[in-house]
Amino acid sequence: MKVIGLAGWSGAGKTTLLSRVIPYFIKQGLRVSVIKHAHHEFDVDVPGKDSWVHRQSGAAEVLVSSARRWALMHELRGAAEPRLPELLTKMSRVDLVVVEGFKRAPHRKIEVHRAANGKPMLFPDDPGIAGIATDTAVETTLPVAHLDDIPAIAAMMQGAAIPVEDVLAQGVPET
Numbered sequence: 001m002k003v004i005g006l007a008g009w010s011g012a013g014k015t016t017l018l019s020r021v022i023p024y025f026i027k028q029g030l031r032v033s034v035i036k037h038a039h040h041e042f043d044v045d046v047p048g049k050d051s052w053v054h055r056q057s058g059a060a061e062v063l064v065s066s067a068r069r070w071a072l073m074h075e076l077r078g079a080a081e082p083r084l085p086e087l088l089t090k091m092s093r094v095d096l097v098v099v100e101g102f103k104r105a106p107h108r109k110i111e112v113h114r115a116a117n118g119k120p121m122l123f124p125d126d127p128g129i130a131g132i133a134t135d136t137a138v139e140t141t142l143p144v145a146h147l148d149d150i151p152a153i154a155a156m157m158q159g160a161a162i163p164v165e166d167v168l169a170q171g172v173p174e175t
Contacts, residue, residue, distance in 0.1 A: 002161035003088065005099040005109030007129070009119040010039075012112045013147060014100050017133060022098075024154050031094040035087055037101030045073060085170045096161060107167050108160050110153070113138075130160035 006014045018034065025032045045052040045062075054062045055075055063072045084105045091097055099107060103122060111122050111129045115136040123129040123142060131143040133153045138144050143159075145152035 001164045003097045004157045004161035007103035007109040008112035011117045012114045014112045033094045035099045131156040
């Protein structure tokens with residue numbers, strides 16, 4: 001199992017790019033999973049549904065299962081946010097895990113940059129950035145691909161992906 005990140009400022013197009021590159025990987029026969037980081041309080045549950053009521057009642061974890069999928073929600077209840085290595089240990093084995101967000105974490109990643117966003121590039125200050133997907137010209141020795149060139153971006157992601165064990169070496173807290 002290998003890991004590669006997509007990092008960039010909000011509005012750069014990380015989710016849009018990922019929604020285009022995942023089907024490309026699947027057509028190549030790869031099994032792909034995603035870890036998405038959210039910077040704000042979010043909810044994957046619907047207020048009023050049983051699982052929401054269980055969480056609101058104080059359950060530490062709520063697992064919802066059906067014939068089509070299952071989801072595990074874990075409430076931190078004041079505990080520290082888990083680091084990426086710890087989250088990776090919770091994932092089922094696949095060919096490639098794409099990490100969307102966690103732009104400050106030290107794993108290898110592809111920067112997603114959109115000129116119209118008006119934000120600075122991350123790569124000059126982040127040694128973990130191994131390539132750039134952008135809609136503008138960039139002066140760098142790193143590999144660069146246009147945001148619409150899905151095959152080139154997929155190749156860049158696969159070439160920069162590292163074994164999950166290398167990310168886990170960053171440390172998972174003892175339980």
